[in-house]
Amino acid sequence: MDFDAIVIGSGMSGGIAAKELTERGMKTLVLERGGNVERGKDTTDWMQPWQLPNGGNIPEEELAADYPVQSQCYALSSATKQFFVKDSEHPYTTPEGKPFSWIRGYHLGGRSIMWGRQSYRLAPLDFEANAKDGHGSDWPIRYDDLAPWYDHIESFIGVSGSREGLPQLPDGEFLPPFALNDAELRFKSAVEGNFPGRKVIPGRVANLSEAREQHRELGRAPCQVRSLCERGCTYGAYHSSLNSSLPAAERTGNLTLVTDAIAHSIIHDPASGKATGVRVIDANTKEATTYTAKVIFCCASTIGTAQILLNSKSEAMPRGLANSSDMVGRNIMDHLYGLLTIATFDNMPDTYYFGRRPTGFYIPRYRNLDGNDGDYLRGYGFQGSFSRNGGAGAAMALPGIGEELKERGRQLGPWTLFLAGFGEILPHPDNRVTLSETETDQWGIPLPHIDVALRENDMKLATAIQEDGRAMAEAAGGTVVTSLGNPAPPGLGIHEMGTARMGNDPATSVLNGWNQAHDVPNLFITDGAAMSSSGCVNPSLTYMALSARAADAAVSMLAEGAL
Amino acid sequence: MFEENGLSRRALLERALILAGASAALGACDAIGLADEDSPFRFDADQMALLTAVADVMIPKGDSVGALDAGVPASFEGLMANWASPETQASMLGQLAMIDGLDPDGATFASLPRERQGELLAAHDAAAIAPLDAPNMNPFGPPPASNPEYQRLKQLLVTLYYLSEAALTQEISYTHAPGEWKPSIPVTPDTRPEGGPGMF
Numbered sequence: 001m002d003f004d005a006i007v008i009g010s011g012m013s014g015g016i017a018a019k020e021l022t023e024r025g026m027k028t029l030v031l032e033r034g035g036n037v038e039r040g041k042d043t044t045d046w047m048q049p050w051q052l053p054n055g056g057n058i059p060e061e062e063l064a065a066d067y068p069v070q071s072q073c074y075a076l077s078s079a080t081k082q083f084f085v086k087d088s089e090h091p092y093t094t095p096e097g098k099p100f101s102w103i104r105g106y107h108l109g110g111r112s113i114m115w116g117r118q119s120y121r122l123a124p125l126d127f128e129a130n131a132k133d134g135h136g137s138d139w140p141i142r143y144d145d146l147a148p149w150y151d152h153i154e155s156f157i158g159v160s161g162s163r164e165g166l167p168q169l170p171d172g173e174f175l176p177p178f179a180l181n182d183a184e185l186r187f188k189s190a191v192e193g194n195f196p197g198r199k200v201i202p203g204r205v206a207n208l209s210e211a212r213e214q215h216r217e218l219g220r221a222p223c224q225v226r227s228l229c230e231r232g233c234t235y236g237a238y239h240s241s242l243n244s245s246l247p248a249a250e251r252t253g254n255l256t257l258v259t260d261a262i263a264h265s266i267i268h269d270p271a272s273g274k275a276t277g278v279r280v281i282d283a284n285t286k287e288a289t290t291y292t293a294k295v296i297f298c299c300a301s302t303i304g305t306a307q308i309l310l311n312s313k314s315e316a317m318p319r320g321l322a323n324s325s326d327m328v329g330r331n332i333m334d335h336l337y338g339l340l341t342i343a344t345f346d347n348m349p350d351t352y353y354f355g356r357r358p359t360g361f362y363i364p365r366y367r368n369l370d371g372n373d374g375d376y377l378r379g380y381g382f383q384g385s386f387s388r389n390g391g392a393g394a395a396m397a398l399p400g401i402g403e404e405l406k407e408r409g410r411q412l413g414p415w416t417l418f419l420a421g422f423g424e425i426l427p428h429p430d431n432r433v434t435l436s437e438t439e440t441d442q443w444g445i446p447l448p449h450i451d452v453a454l455r456e457n458d459m460k461l462a463t464a465i466q467e468d469g470r471a472m473a474e475a476a477g478g479t480v481v482t483s484l485g486n487p488a489p490p491g492l493g494i495h496e497m498g499t500a501r502m503g504n505d506p507a508t509s510v511l512n513g514w515n516q517a518h519d520v521p522n523l524f525i526t527d528g529a530a531m532s533s534s535g536c537v538n539p540s541l542t543y544m545a546l547s548a549r550a551a552d553a554a555v556s557m558l559a560e561g562a563l
Numbered sequence: 564m565f566e567e568n569g570l571s572r573r574a575l576l577e578r579a580l581i582l583a584g585a586s587a588a589l590g591a592c593d594a595i596g597l598a599d600e601d602s603p604f605r606f607d608a609d610q611m612a613l614l615t616a617v618a619d620v621m622i623p624k625g626d627s628v629g630a631l632d633a634g635v636p637a638s639f640e641g642l643m644a645n646w647a648s649p650e651t652q653a654s655m656l657g658q659l660a661m662i663d664g665l666d667p668d669g670a671t672f673a674s675l676p677r678e679r680q681g682e683l684l685a686a687h688d689a690a691a692i693a694p695l696d697a698p699n700m701n702p703f704g705p706p707p708a709s710n711p712e713y714q715r716l717k718q719l720l721v722t723l724y725y726l727s728e729a730a731l732t733q734e735i736s737y738t739h740a741p742g743e744w745k746p747s748i749p750v751t752p753d754t755r756p757e758g759g760p761g762m763f
Contacts, residue, residue, distance in 0.1 A: 048739055049760050050728045054596055054641075056760045060648040077760070179746040224740040352748050355741035356757070390756025391735050392725040396705040396718055399692035401621045401685050409725065410735055412756050 003029040003256065003293040005554070006278050008263045008308065011110025013527040014299035015241030015249070016153065016544045020551035021297070022254035029291055030246075030255065031280060033262040033300075034106030037083075037113070039242045043232025044079040053078040072492055073103045075114050075230040083107060083114050083230070092303075092448040093436065100450040101491035102303060108259055109241040110301065111494070112540075114230040117206040117238050117358065118383065119159045120537035121150050121170045125369065130533050133377050136331060136427035137503030139532045140513035143170070149545040156248075157239035157544070158215055160359070161204030169364040169381075169537070175209045177202035178357045183348040183386035183415040188361070190476035197366045198472075203359035203383060206239040206541075218247045227356035238358065260284055262443055263308050266296060266523065270316035274522045274563075281443045295522045295554050295563060299547065302332070302528040303433055306499035307448050310435045322500070322517035322525075327510050330432040331498040332452050333534040336380065336423030336462050338488030341469035343478030345386075348415040352388060360385030360418075363472075365536050367464070376460035380423035380536050382469065389413045417473055421465030424536040425458050425490075427498055452490040462487045495539050497528030514557075515550035522563045524550045597637055598644030604652060606640050612673040613663050614639060620680045621688075621717065622724050627734045633727035635720055642719060651715075658716040662687060688717070731758050 004026040007014045014030060021028045037043075049056075056077040063071050066086040070076050076084050083105045094100050105111055124143040130136040147170070154173040161174040180188060180202055188200035207223040208215055220236035220243060229238050236243035249255040260283040267277045267290065277292035298305045306329040312321035320328050363382040367374055395409035431453065435446035454462075466485045473480050490496075503509020506518035515530050517523040526547035528539060535542075557563045598605060606614060618630035618639070630636070643652050663672045665683040672680060691710035708714040724730050731737035736755040 048728065049726045049731060049737065049758070052726070052760060054646040055638075055723060055726050057642075057646050059646045060651060064648075178744050181746045224742050225744045226740055349747075350750050352750050352754060354738075354745040354748050355743055356759070357744045357746075388756065391730075391758040392718075392722045393705075394756070395721050395725070396714075399689045401688050402623055402681060403625055405721070406622060406625060406627075406734065409721075410755055412750060412754060 001292045001294055002277075003027050003291065004558075005029070005295045005297060006031065006291055006293040007297040007299055008278060009033075009110060009299035009301065009304070009527065010108050010241050010246065010257070011299065011301065011527075012112045012115065012241070012540045013543045013547045014297070015109070015112060015245030016547040017297045017299055017524075017526055017551050018249040018255060019156075019245040020548045021295075021555065022249040022252040024551070024555040025254065026295075026555060027254050028249070028256065029293065030249075030257045031261040031263055031278065031291070032108050032110075032257070032259045033283060034108065034110075034259065035283075036259045037108045037232075037242060039232065039236065040234050042082065043234055045226065045228040045231040045234055047079055047231070069101055070103060072101050072488075073494070079231050080114065083232075089442070091439075091441065092450055093439070094449070095451050098451060098453055099489040100452050101489045102450065102496070103491065103494045104301065108257075109246070112240040113232055113242060115240070115540060116494075116538065117229060118362075118538040119154070119157075119161075119204050119206045119541040120362075121172060122146075122535045122537065122542050123168045123170055125168060126533060126535040129378060129535075130427075135377070136533050137501055137505065137509045140502050140504045140509075145513070146542070146545050146549065149549040150541065152548055153541060153544045156214060157206050157244055158208045158212070158220075159204055159206050159541070160202075160209035162202050164199060164201050164364075166199060166364055168366075168369055172204075174204070175212075178205070178207075178209060178359050180361055181353045181386060182351045183345065183417075184361050186348055187386065187417065187472075187476045191363070191472050194475040195366075195472065197369075198363060199366075200361050200363055203362045205359035207358045208237045211237075218244060220244065223358060225355035225357060227358050229358055261289075262445070263300060264288070264443070264445060265308060265312040266298070266321050267292075268312065268314050268317060268321055268520065270314070273520065275321070275520050281445075283443070286443060294558060295524065297547075297551070297554075298523065298525045298529075299527045302496045302499050303448055303450065305525055305527055305529040306433050307435065307445070309500065310433075311445060317519070322510055322519045322523060324519050325507055325510060327429070327501060327508065329434055329499050330429040331427040331501050332431040332433060332450070332490075332496060333425045333427055333498045333531065334452075334490045335493040335495045335534060335536060336421065336425060336454075336458060336465065336487045337493035337495075338484060338486070339421040339423070339462055339465045339469070340482065340484040341417070341419040341466065341473055341480060342482035343417045343419075343473035343480045345415045345417065345476070345478045347477040348386070352412060374460075374464060376457050376464065377426065378424035378457070378461070378536065380421050380461055380465050382419055382421050382465075382472075384417060384419040386415050386417050388415055417476075417478055419469045419473060421462075421469060422493065422536055422538075423458065423461035423465055423487075424534050426455065427501070427533060428455060431490075431498075433499060450491075454487060454490060458487070495528070495534065497531035497534055497539060500525045500529035501532045502530050503532060514553040515546055516553070522554075524554055526550045596641040596645055598641045602644035604640075604644040604647075606643075609671070609673075610656070610659065611636060611640070613659055613671065616673040616680060617659065617662055617684065618720055620677070620684050621720055628729040630720065630724050633724050633729040635723045635727070638723045638727070639720060642723070654712050655716050655719070658713050661713070687713070692717070725758050726760065
């Protein structure tokens with residue numbers, strides 16, 4: 001064997017898997033399909049606003065030709081385009097009238113560079129939801145199984161937040177929170193006073209409100225409150241594979257990293273029943289290579305992992321690797337996204353704030369906590385913030401030129417609320433990715449065909465989100481100026497998950513309670529593909545906790561001779 | 564892996580201007596990006612005079628800094644050359660030509676007295692930016708207006724101004740690395756909104 005372990009993918013999950021495996025003495029190869037990125041050299045957080053190419057805009061013709069999907073993501077700009085794929089080079093298909101926005105970046109660190117950093121634990125009720133209402137496969141683990149691994153990850157990556165004692169949003173190992181501003185405190189009082197059971201708390205975010213020893217020893221410094229995170233952070237102040245997990249893996253001396261290495265498929269030995277290696281295509285030369293290892297972690301992202309498994313067909317596994325259940329590629333979930341309420345207020349304190357806090361507030365789920373109190377299943381939470389704007393936006397808000405325009409631009413605008421709901425999407429087997437039988441990419445890999453629809457329960461949640469958003473804004477004295485009630489296309493929440501779900505039954509799930517493939521014991525999948533349900537919170541923290549737990553388990557199994 | 568073409572060119576131009584002793588011209592180069600050499604788009608002298616007049620009237624110097632201090636005309640030419648599609652270029656040229664034709668006596672906009680320029684552009688702006696009773700499809704952009712092409716021209720000029728170093732340091736405020744989060748500070752007569760490229 002070339003290595004003890006191969007990790008496919010260097011993003012959120014792969015970085016943590018690599019760290020945990022190497023720290024346990026495993027000689028580990030990380031395969032990254034994109035190019036190398038160096039913190040400080042390739043990050044663009046140094047750019048002042050006036051240094052942004054084209055004021056931050058990507059040339060219109062380039063945008064239309066190369067980024068028709070990626071341009072739907074708020075984080076794409078001329079300062080970040082190097083962190084997003086060109087859709088023109090990485091095609092996929094969707095059925096007519098059923099768009100799916102697959103937002104991604106192929107480079108070292110993957111989407112951990114551009115992620116939104118909101119970090120919340122799933123709750124006991126999330127792990128019990130499938131069993132309770134019968135949708136999806138029952139999670140083979142419960143909250144208590146993952147809780148110590150949430151602790152472990154939070155301590156390592158650094159999550160700022162407040163302890164609230166809410167059963168639906170468990171507390172964690174937090175750094176000090178980024179405090180609410182004065183309007184948010186007033187909003188909190190209004191919401192909590194008018195709607196018992198609802199809480200407005202500081203957003204929990206993977207930015208170092210303070211740098212502790214485990215952060216400083218990796219060269220990480222406290223957050224400078226710039227909110228330039230998606231450009232990469234020279235200070236290493238937010239968690240990404242570049243800032244945290246890969247440097248931690250590298251210092252063990254056990255890490256081998258190969259970039260521009262596209263995983264074509266995983267090789268399966270029918271005699272042993274195990275995976276023996278990974279076929280790789282060089283992204284530039286298109287030469288094929290095979291790497292072998294005792295254990296394989298597939299962390300190529302939800303769609304990418306399904307693509308690799310489905311492309312690993314063999315005589316023994318004609319439907320694809322680890323797919324005896326026919327569940328590989330199915331049950332794609334995201335979060336309801338784009339449900340936005342904007343309101344202005346004239347009853348808030350005439351104060352301001354300093355700094356661009358890398359988070360806002362959070363309203364944890366309050367629906368269906370104890371049984372169903374609506375005509376829908378599951379629930380939703382809200383992310384939001386209050387800000388006072390001026391400058392170009394204020395100057396453009398009304399007709400006028402000259403001193404009138406400038407005077408408007410230099411005034412502090414009214415407190416403005418941005419409130420965005422994130423709702424749980426139910427797993428459904430017909431929401432799935434398959435591989436094209438006729439079309440391949442330039443590396444000869446069949447194109448993914450992504451067929452996902454929002455369904456009745458999802459749309460009921462979307463309606464409830466907007467009703468509640470308006471009600472909370474108005475209860476606090478706001479005037480709603482915008483209410484976007486149609487959810488964005490699936491995928492745009494950038495929380496896609498579920499294509500290799502965990503479960504107790506090998507007939508209806510792909511992975512067991514250790515993220516280990518039922519069909520292939522030395523194959524572990526710890527990215528979003530593993531998720532049995534989506535909850536309504538941002539999922540990366542759970543991916544990382546699952547990755548660390550599975551790595552620990554895999555090393556133990558190897559030591560015990562079980563693999 | 565990041566392409567720094569725009570910045571490299573800017574740096575080269577600044578160096579060339581310094582070597583030429585043209586330090587006064589650096590203000591005009593304090594722009595988001597000048598037109599790339601390989602772009603065929605350039606405003607001719609009359610168009611640049613028109614654009615300069617429009618930018619100056621729209622965002623005058625007053626008691627702080629204006630569009631010309633911020634290098635907006637050069638930045639706008641850079642945007643048209645490096646960013647705009649042919650359709651956008653044509654649209655913006657059309658809007659500028661429309662402004663050039665505002666004087667009923669046929670004088671070019673740039674040749675008019677400053678006060679007259681202000682009268683004509685203010686009236687044109689009031690009509691063009693008049694709010695439309697239409698749904699706002701972009702909650703992060705300005706409200707729908709009766710002449711969206713003129714609104715876009717204005718938005719580009721205004722945005723270039725407020726992204727400039729001159730405006731961000733002398734008209735409103737910007738701190739690249741605040742270093743700390745203060746959730747509550749008093750508002751004083753000197754308080755200015757924080758600018759920058761972000762949404763919030």
